[in-house]
Amino acid sequence: MLAGRTTTEELLAYLVSFDTTSRNSNLRLIGFVRDYLEAFGVASVLVPSEDGEKASLFCTIGPEGVGGVCLSGHSDVVPVDGQPWTTDPFTLTPKDDRLYGRGSCDMKGFVAACLAKVPDMVASKLSTPIHILVSYDEELGCTGVIPAVRKLGVDLPLPRACIVGEPTLMKVVDAHKSGTGYVTTVTGREAHSSMPQLGANAIFASAELIAELDRLRAELIAAGDASGRFDPPNSTLQVVGIEGGTAGNIVPRRCVVKWNLRGLPNFDEEALVARFERFARDVVLPKLRVEAPEAEIETHFTYRVPPLAPQPGSPAERLALRLAGQNATFAVSYGTEGGHFQAQGVPTVICGPGSIDQAHKPDEFIEVAQLRACERFLDGLIAECT
Numbered sequence: 060m061l062a063g064r065t066t067t068e069e070l071l072a073y074l075v076s077f078d079t080t081s082r083n084s085n086l087r088l089i090g091f092v093r094d095y096l097e098a099f100g101v102a103s104v105l106v107p108s109e110d111g112e113k114a115s116l117f118c119t120i121g122p123e124g125v126g127g128v129c130l131s132g133h134s135d136v137v138p139v140d141g142q143p144w145t146t147d148p149f150t151l152t153p154k155d156d157r158l159y160g161r162g163s164c165d166m167k168g169f170v171a172a173c174l175a176k177v178p179d180m181v182a183s184k185l186s187t188p189i190h191i192l193v194s195y196d197e198e199l200g201c202t203g204v205i206p207a208v209r210k211l212g213v214d215l216p217l218p219r220a221c222i223v224g225e226p227t228l229m230k231v232v233d234a235h236k237s238g239t240g241y242v243t244t245v246t247g248r249e250a251h252s253s254m255p256q257l258g259a260n261a262i263f264a265s266a267e268l269i270a271e272l273d274r275l276r277a278e279l280i281a282a283g284d285a286s287g288r289f290d291p292p293n294s295t296l297q298v299v300g301i302e303g304g305t306a307g308n309i310v311p312r313r314c315v316v317k318w319n320l321r322g323l324p325n326f327d328e329e330a331l332v333a334r335f336e337r338f339a340r341d342v343v344l345p346k347l348r349v350e351a352p353e354a355e356i357e358t359h360f361t362y363r364v365p366p367l368a369p370q371p372g373s374p375a376e377r378l379a380l381r382l383a384g385q386n387a388t389f390a391v392s393y394g395t396e397g398g399h400f401q402a403q404g405v406p407t408v409i410c411g412p413g414s415i416d417q418a419h420k421p422d423e424f425i426e427v428a429q430l431r432a433c434e435r436f437l438d439g440l441i442a443e444c445t
Contacts, residue, residue, distance in 0.1 A: 071171035121185030126219035133197035142421035164413035169224030200362025220375035224411030232409035238394035248351035258310030259351035365398030373406035
């Protein structure tokens, strides 16, 4: 266990060494963070997952019963399977003013910087508390943070501002798109492929549904982005997976299509999904049921990341712009946990070290200069809260 003051790089090396790929437990990392906080007299609260295999960790430094500022980051990372890494992804490797390792940028670098500043937070006798929240399963649709966020203002303090430290090159982001995953399952009827008239081909039906999704995608592109802030400048729709068929001599009974939407903050997602479901019900399903009355087409959502809507002049925006020395905010197309905080009534912005361009790739890295910029940001926060 670490003892005494520890640098951001040293802490990041420890955090990267824990393989917290979302399919794994994060409890060893959370235990490490909890022990580190306790070494400075900081108590923390565990918010476990339903199965107890994972947990979020929440702590408060400074006075209790005051809103304060929350610094939030997730502990899980995406898989390295099949990626051509040139370094060990779970060993932080310095090279040319960069630190390589899975999660170094997304987003253990921010968590490490926050932890490195804990001794200063404790020593400063804060008059406004700083809260730190480390979550799980962000990479699975921002689901892990939800139980902890729902406790804010109930069992845990309700912050007056939240800064989610996703990689933005330390630019202040006040808006991002929503993200929703869908699974459409087509069930037809099996038959010998020499007698297709006796079956109902689920893959052919799925092809029609995918073509409809492509038409809807084109409409979203044509509709554009009235705000002019997003890249790409529109809500987006993507088919991301298809699974179907059993053998070359069997009419496929089942096919699963996975697709997702990333909507602008004011996008009417329900209306688009309703259109797709009407097309499935009124156009595609009747063809299947000519030979297979039992045929079905069902669509379910698998996750939902709410959008982050701009809140001009909010406490979070004013604070982050001041600390970052900036006078303008930005928008991004990727999703974060920020929308969950905002939905809970906490003004939220995104601001953290590193570039999203490095996230999820082999040889993921963060520049040391970005960690230094984050540390200066946090130094300013400590001064503001003292």
